[in-house]
Each structure stands twice: as C-alpha cells, then as structure tokens.
Amino acid sequence: MSAAKQYEAETGINIEISTLSYNSLHEKVFSELAMNRGYYDVIAVDTPWIPKIINHLEPLSSYMMNSQTNGTLQVQDFVSKLFLDTSVYNLVDSSQAPPQLDVISIEKILDKGYEIFSLPIQSNALTISYRKDLFEDAANQALFKAQYGEELKIPETLDDYLRVAQFFTRDIDQDGEIDLYGTSLMAKKHESIFLDFKTFLSVHQVDLFDDQLNPVFQDNPNASQALITYGSWINDYKVTPPDVFNYSWDEVSIAFGYGIVAMGMNYHAMRLQDGIEGGEVGYFMFPGTYQDGELIHRPHFGSWGLAVNKYSSHKEEAFDLVNYLTSSDVQKSYLKYKHHVTRTSAYHAAELLDNDSLKEYYRVLEKSLRVGVGRPRITNYDQVSEVMQNAVLTYLTGKKDAQIVLDEAAEEIAALLKQAGY
Numbered sequence: 001m002s003a004a005k006q007y008e009a010e011t012g013i014n015i016e017i018s019t020l021s022y023n024s025l026h027e028k029v030f031s032e033l034a035m036n037r038g039y040y041d042v043i044a045v046d047t048p049w050i051p052k053i054i055n056h057l058e059p060l061s062s063y064m065m066n067s068q069t070n071g072t073l074q075v076q077d078f079v080s081k082l083f084l085d086t087s088v089y090n091l092v093d094s095s096q097a098p099p100q101l102d103v104i105s106i107e108k109i110l111d112k113g114y115e116i117f118s119l120p121i122q123s124n125a126l127t128i129s130y131r132k133d134l135f136e137d138a139a140n141q142a143l144f145k146a147q148y149g150e151e152l153k154i155p156e157t158l159d160d161y162l163r164v165a166q167f168f169t170r171d172i173d174q175d176g177e178i179d180l181y182g183t184s185l186m187a188k189k190h191e192s193i194f195l196d197f198k199t200f201l202s203v204h205q206v207d208l209f210d211d212q213l214n215p216v217f218q219d220n221p222n223a224s225q226a227l228i229t230y231g232s233w234i235n236d237y238k239v240t241p242p243d244v245f246n247y248s249w250d251e252v253s254i255a256f257g258y259g260i261v262a263m264g265m266n267y268h269a270m271r272l273q274d275g276i277e278g279g280e281v282g283y284f285m286f287p288g289t290y291q292d293g294e295l296i297h298r299p300h301f302g303s304w305g306l307a308v309n310k311y312s313s314h315k316e317e318a319f320d321l322v323n324y325l326t327s328s329d330v331q332k333s334y335l336k337y338k339h340h341v342t343r344t345s346a347y348h349a350a351e352l353l354d355n356d357s358l359k360e361y362y363r364v365l366e367k368s369l370r371v372g373v374g375r376p377r378i379t380n381y382d383q384v385s386e387v388m389q390n391a392v393l394t395y396l397t398g399k400k401d402a403q404i405v406l407d408e409a410a411e412e413i414a415a416l417l418k419q420a421g422y
Contacts, residue, residue: 003330038311041318045118045307047086048381051094058308059115061106063319075104077343085374086120086303095377118305119326120342125301125368126199129270130263132282154284161287165239168262182239184252184264192248194388195300200226202298202373203289213422218410224403231396269361281357283364301372380420387412
C-alpha cells in the first residue's frame, strides 16, 4: 500500500487497490479474465494459477527490454531460480519446466521458446524456525552429548532432525504428560500436507513427474520411504503434537508461538508469544541429503508475481507500476514490513537490519529460494493436490500401505492429466 501511494505521489497517477482474501482473489481473478475484462490492469498471481490463465496475461518481454535499455529493470538482480519458476513459461506448452539459467537473460529466455508473464513480488519457501535458547542451553547440550555421543546442533538431514526432535519431546514439569514436542508437521487435509510430503519426496530424490508428466512416485521405493518417514514422525516416534492432524500453516504458527514445539516448519518466520522465559528464535534450511559428500537441499518454494491483464487499456502504465513495485529500492523498503523480497539486492540490504533474528531468517530464506522445488505446471493442479492430500492421509490413518496409496494416487492423477489434455 505505501509503495503504491509513493508511486502516486511521484507520478500523479491514481491507483485503486482491491484487497481480497486468497480464495476471494482467486475467484475474482478467474472470473474477470474468463469474461475478457480489463477492469483490473495489474493482477497479483499465485504460481499455480498461471497455466490456467496464461492466455489472458500480457507477455512482458518487450516491455522489459525497453525498461532494460534505460536501466530501471535490473532483471539480473532477481533471485534467478525464483524468477524462472514464477514468471517464465513455454509459449507452446506451459507445463514445461523453465530453462535453467544461472543469470537471467531475457534474450536467452526468448531464444529457448519461453516468455515472461509476471515479475516476482512475494517469495515463500519451507524453512525451519527453532528455539535457539533450547539448543544453546548448557544442560541440554550436555544431556544430548551423553545420550547420542555428539554435539547438539542444527540438523542437516532428516535422520539428524528426527534425533533432535526425539530429544526435545519431553515431559518438562514431570506431571506424566508430554508438554514439549520436537517438531510440528502440517497433517491437516489441506494444501499444506501435500507440500509437506512433496518436500519429503524431494529430500528422498523423487520428483512428482517426469518431463512427460508421468508420476515418478509410482512403484518407487524412495517415494514410499518418504511417506513412511513422514508418517513415522507422527505415529511411531510421536515427536509431533497429538492434534497435528488439525495443523496447516496457521496452526503450526500458533503451536510454535506458545512454545509447544522446539522446531517448526512453515513458510514465514515464526515468533514466540511474549512471556516464554528465555525464548529466542533462530532459523535454518529444511534438512537435505548428502550426495557425493555435498549436502543438497530441495525445500518446496513458490512465489507471487505481478502480471498485466491482457485486456487492460493501460498496459504500458500497468507495466510501469509492476516494474516500480518490484524494483530494488522499493523491495528494500518492504523489509520493515518483514516482506519476503525477491531481489538479491534486497536480501543484501537485510544484512543491515537491527534485528539479528530477522537477519538470520532472510539469509535462510534466500538460500532456500536458490535451491527450492516448485509446483507442477498443470491446469488441474488443485485436483492433483486433492488426490495427494487424500493419499497421504489414507496412509497416516493406517488404512493402506505407503506404496499402495502412492500407486493408486498415481493412477488417479494420470487419468486426471489425460482428461486435462496432457
């Protein structure tokens, strides 16, 4: 809002902003574009929406190359992997993964048959918030060393993470009830459980689909092991709160905030409520896998972009606003609102913040964005998510074996993709 007002002051152009909830925005965007209406010039777009509405969005490369000429765009300043996942789509087949470029080049994007349909404005990646005070407590460190023969430190792999989660799952006040759990998960029937499991798949070196959109997790031992691992934290090791089946990203924040868990996964920097004695929060990347001696991280990530409505009567002005709102200087100004910025220069600027905890979060977020794994680029993403949510919950509630539920989900998803024309 403040950036838009500043733009008004600088240009004299009046800007009207509609603020809607996620579901309302989704409905509004899709209905407006379905009617080929140009009422909204600029649209905030979540990445899963783009394959469905790509033909209603204005290609931006020509506008960007004009901006590049006068130096206002600085396209190479965007976090490269984030920019490619958010904004770059194949003109013939929007399901294709973006080209792999270490440095963003509009010319190379176009040469490979792709186009740019938005500029990234908001980034998200699955990161871990943790109780730094508990990790740094001398008594905890000594007890962990005595139990496991190693130092208590930030876990690097899922096995490390589970061991630390087991250590912190305990009855603190000795009343016979567990009152601190090692970690949270998001096991509610919700998009969050799919993205949770998708990250566990990635850690086990399994993608959802191959280049032809065939489900990779079908008849795949690594995929079933990913699901078994995910479920074991809840059902076998019991390192999550007992009401974890009610948790999506909102409930995880509440549980972490009240000090119920020592570590928590989410898409933003979680905070502790006032009054938690000694409470201090730190952040680290979602655990990875060692490959040839190198630790590889593959957390889920995604982003929002600002797109120009193809039916707008003010496309040039709309792009100028998009360019302004995603520019380096304006993104730096977003830091005071704890906004998830999308430019490298804004992450560098975050190092100058007074809040050490927030600085740490921005470091972890930027690293996660550079290695993250995005959503599949399909028009019926919501249907696929629904199938995967049901599959994971079927396994977690003990109704079927892991590989059986994954194989059945793969068959159902393959049929859905065929119906959608893939």
